């Protein structure tokens with residue numbers, strides 16, 4: 001499968017969008033650290049991911065270097081929205097007991113995807129090869 005690389009300029013744009021969504025979503029209590037690298041442990045090709053600690057209100061959002069689709073400013077914006085949106089529900093997700101975590105995660109994703117459609121007209125999972133959604137890595141679980 002063809003892959004693409006996000007550039008230093010893409011990262012700058014992404015970081016700017018993170019700041020914008022942090023403000024818009026009222027996430028000002030969070031310290032958000034943004035980085036740009038691939039996750040070598042993660043075989044899935046996620047565009048970005050977030051790790052957060054509600055106790056300390058520290059989050060790290062990583063933009064993947066390798067993308068399964070061509071990065072555009074709109075996709076960088078959408079991806080920044082997606083990761084920041086996880087922080088909105090992070091305190092709520094903390095309350096979910098372990099056996100229900102996986103299903104709660106799936107439901108959280110469904111919610112975020114419908115919000116993506118409202119805001120961007122299309123969800124991130126709908127970009128890429130429209131004829132081959134089954135093999136679209138973006139339709140698989142993203143964190």
Ligand SMILES: [Zn+2]
Nearest residue numbers: 082086142143
């Ligand atoms: Zn996600």
